[in-house]
Amino acid sequence: MDVAPGIPVDPVISVRNLHKWFAGVHALRGVSLDFARNRAVGLVGDNGAGKSTLISILAGLYSPDEGEVYVEGRPVRMRGPRDAMELGIETIYQYDSLVPSMSIARNLFIGREPVRASLFGVGILxxxxxxxxxxxxxxAVDLHLRSPDAVVAELSGGQRQGVAIARAMHFKSKVLILDEPTNHLSVxxxxxxxxxxxxLGGQGVTSIFVSHNMHHVFACCDRVVAMxxxxxxxxxxxxxxxxxEVYDVL
Ligand SMILES: Nc1ncnc2c1ncn2[C@@H]1O[C@H](COP(=O)(O)OP(=O)(O)O)[C@@H](O)[C@H]1O
Ligand SMILES: [Mg+2]
Structure with a gap:
C-alpha cells in the first residue's frame, strides 16, 4: 500500500482475497485492500467493474463467497446492514438511502429509534x-431545512444527500461509504x-468515495483505487x- 513515510499504517478496514459470484458472473476476483484511518479513498472504474459489489460487502448487504473482511484488525462476518452499522460503517447510496414518505426526523433515526416507556410499559417512540x-x-452539517417534520419526498436531491450525511455524522460512524453520491446533484x-x-479525515472519519468522475475524486480524496x-x-x-494515468488503466 502507498502510504507516505512516517505515517503509521493503521487500517480501519482490510479486505483479503475477496471473491463474489452472481449466477455465473465473477464480480470480484480476489480483491485485497487496506483502508487507512481518517483517509479518503476514491474508488473508480467502469460500469460492472465490481465497485458496488465491494462496498455492498463492507455495508453488510452481501457476504463474500471467499475471502475475509477485517475491521480494526478483527475478522468479521456481517449478516446484514445492521451489523455494519454496529461496527461504525455507514453507507450513503447513489439513490435514496431515505424513505421518501417519512419525515426527516424519522429517517434520521431509522433502525435506531429512541424509545421511552409509556404508562402501560409499552415502548413508544x-x-x-x-x-x-x-x-x-x-x-452540524450546515444543512438548514424548514422543519424536522417535513416529509423527505419534498426535498431536493442535494437536501436528501445532506440528510443521509447528517445521519452518518450524528451516529459517529467510523467509516463512511458514499456510492456515487453526486449523481443527480446540481454543481x-x-x-x-x-x-x-x-x-471527513479531520473529523476522524475514514471514507470510501465511489465515483465515475475523476475530477471529483482528485478534488477530495487522499488516494485512488481503480477497479x-x-x-x-x-x-x-x-x-x-x-x-x-488512472484513465489509462481503465
Ligand atoms: N445482484 C446482482 N445479481 C447479478 N449480477 C450482479 C449483481 N450485482 C452485480 N452484478 C454483476 O456483477 C458485476 C459487477 O457489478 P457492480 O459491482 O455493480 O459494478 P460497478 O458498481 O463497478 O458498476 C457486473 O457484471 C454486474 O452485472
Ligand atoms: Mg455501482
Missing amino acids: DERRMRSETVAALS KETNKVIDFVRS AHGRVVLDRNIGETSIE
Whole structure:
C-alpha cells in the first residue's frame, strides 16, 4: 500500500482475497485492500467493474463467497446492514438511502429509534427527542431545512444527500461509504458533497468515495483505487498519480 513515510499504517478496514459470484458472473476476483484511518479513498472504474459489489460487502448487504473482511484488525462476518452499522460503517447510496414518505426526523433515526416507556410499559417512540436531535444533526452539517417534520419526498436531491450525511455524522460512524453520491446533484450541491468528503479525515472519519468522475475524486480524496473486471488495477496516493494515468488503466 502507498502510504507516505512516517505515517503509521493503521487500517480501519482490510479486505483479503475477496471473491463474489452472481449466477455465473465473477464480480470480484480476489480483491485485497487496506483502508487507512481518517483517509479518503476514491474508488473508480467502469460500469460492472465490481465497485458496488465491494462496498455492498463492507455495508453488510452481501457476504463474500471467499475471502475475509477485517475491521480494526478483527475478522468479521456481517449478516446484514445492521451489523455494519454496529461496527461504525455507514453507507450513503447513489439513490435514496431515505424513505421518501417519512419525515426527516424519522429517517434520521431509522433502525435506531429512541424509545421511552409509556404508562402501560409499552415502548413508544420518543418523538420530541428525535425532533430536537434532528435539528442539531442537520445544523452540524450546515444543512438548514424548514422543519424536522417535513416529509423527505419534498426535498431536493442535494437536501436528501445532506440528510443521509447528517445521519452518518450524528451516529459517529467510523467509516463512511458514499456510492456515487453526486449523481443527480446540481454543481453547487456536488461541490458541497466534495467539501464534505474533504473534511471527513479531520473529523476522524475514514471514507470510501465511489465515483465515475475523476475530477471529483482528485478534488477530495487522499488516494485512488481503480477497479476493472473485478480486480484492483491501480492503487496510488493522489499526489503520486494523475487523472491521465488512472484513465489509462481503465
Ligand atoms: N445482484 C446482482 N445479481 C447479478 N449480477 C450482479 C449483481 N450485482 C452485480 N452484478 C454483476 O456483477 C458485476 C459487477 O457489478 P457492480 O459491482 O455493480 O459494478 P460497478 O458498481 O463497478 O458498476 C457486473 O457484471 C454486474 O452485472
Ligand atoms: Mg455501482
